[in-house]
Amino acid sequence: MGSSTFRTAVVRVPGGPDSIEIIDVPLVEPGPGEVRVQIAAAPVNPVDLGVARGLFHTMGLIDQPERTGLGWDFAGTVVATGPGVDLAAGTRVAGLVSGFDRDFGTYAEQLVASAADLAVVPDGLDLVTASTVPLNGLAAVQLLDLLGDAPADGNRLLVTGAAGAVGGYVAALAPDRGWQVTGLARAEDEQFVRGLGAEFTTDAEPGWDAVADGAALQERGLALVRDGGAFVGVQPSAKPASERGITVAVVVAHPDGPRLGGLLARTASGELPARVHASMPLDDVAHAHRAMAKGGVRGRYVLKP
Ligand SMILES: NC(=O)c1ccc[n+]([C@@H]2O[C@H](COP(=O)([O-])OP(=O)(O)OC[C@H]3O[C@@H](n4cnc5c(N)ncnc54)[C@H](OP(=O)(O)O)[C@@H]3O)[C@@H](O)[C@H]2O)c1
Incomplete structure (x- = not known):
């Protein structure tokens, strides 16, 4: 220049x-x-x-x-x-x-x-x-921080928008924290979502221990959580109101050099898409x-x- x-x-x-x-x-x-x-x-x-x-x-x-x-x-x-x-x-x-x-x-x-x-x-x-990688990879790890480690007696996590950027990283990274992941995505995304190691659905029934709402379904996503379960959203300006004893949180992605380094390494190795x-x-x-x-x-x- x-x-x-x-x-x-x-x-x-x-x-x-x-x-x-x-x-x-x-x-x-x-x-x-x-x-x-x-x-x-x-x-x-x-x-x-x-x-x-x-x-x-x-x-x-x-x-x-x-x-x-x-x-x-x-x-x-x-x-x-x-x-x-x-x-x-x-x-x-x-x-x-x-x-x-x-x-x-x-x-x-x-x-x-x-x-x-x-x-x-x-x-x-x-x-x-x-x-x-940075915005959506860090959003995913920070979303999982809000969700925490899966409880042994209730580790079924639904990731909405699992073929998207945030949802794809959440689906790939959540097993590190003990979650058993099912990805909600469009029918044409089945191969990609299963390739992340997740189960796949196009039409989730209610009753999940936790929902990570990468598709920003908001209240429709919250409705899929069982009573007393957990929901983490992606829209800080529109946090759904809690209902039925559900813990509701919203991620706000922020810079984190060391954790970004880990995400980049896992992308370079092909472990992350x-x-x-x-x-x-x-x-x-x-x-x-x-x-x-x-x-x-x-x-x-x-x-x-
Ligand atoms: N709070 C934060 O810090 C933070 C950080 C990053 C992103 N975000 C937000 O997170 C959201 C996702 O971002 P992104 O980059 O991951 O978007 P994206 O790549 O477009 O992913 C969203 C995915 O959800 C799918 N989807 C939408 N409605 C669906 C439905 N009813 N059933 C199944 N799949 C559905 C979309 O499919 P189609 O394309 O076919 O509709 C798409 O694959 C956005 O609202 C974004 O602004 C927030």
Whole structure:
């Protein structure tokens, strides 16, 4: 680059895919504990579609005077380091930036982030695949933290949306914590869900010890939990009310460099699935958003800034 600015995709007046603009913004130098990353890949996640259409502005979760950044996770290469960082320039890293209300995002050529929030991408894992891990992999492990270890006398876990990004990771990781997993997904997803080691259904009956609601079925998901069981949702702004003695929690994904490192290692080894649908230049961001909005996409559209 060698430039004092970089390109990034933002919304100024949110109104869906066509309101996304690519603009030049000034380069930022990393402070203590921070690194600047040249982003190679940034996935399009469902939350980004909500940001672009103004959903979270309307809810009062975003209040940016000029522009709102898009994108939560990324993979790329360290290009500059602040004091107290022992990552060398050239190191391949992945990470997550969280929180809605920000004027920057990962749909960008460059990003300054805390080194503690990043993980080194293992050799043999490409950056496009690595970029799809942080948001949804960390959401899954943090969802499982909320659920806890399975009780010996009631370990039947239903994962809704088990072919999706969050649901797929939950289905793959929940057995580590003693859960016996059944994945609820579309009929065409049976092979993928069984390939994660889970049982499969397209039509779950009520009575599960716990439900991990990767499909965001909300109250319909809660209705599938037995009396006194557990439910963990994925929509922090819409936590279903508890009923029938059910413990209700909602995950809020947050950065965790060390655990991200573990998820990347398990992706590199093939133990966790790679979730890339297609990759495309940053300039095709509106196309990627429109395609994702149609539903039925398995794996992520990944932007290459
Ligand atoms: N709170 C957090 O920190 C956090 C973090 C990450 C994601 N999330 C949220 O978690 C949700 C899932 O995200 P994601 O990236 O995993 O989305 P995704 O990849 O689109 O996965 C959702 C899956 O659920 C399936 N599905 C929807 N309704 C279904 C139904 N009735 N029966 C069976 N399957 C159904 C979808 O299938 P079709 O495509 O065929 O509809 C899709 O496979 C989103 O709401 C996202 O915003 C929250």
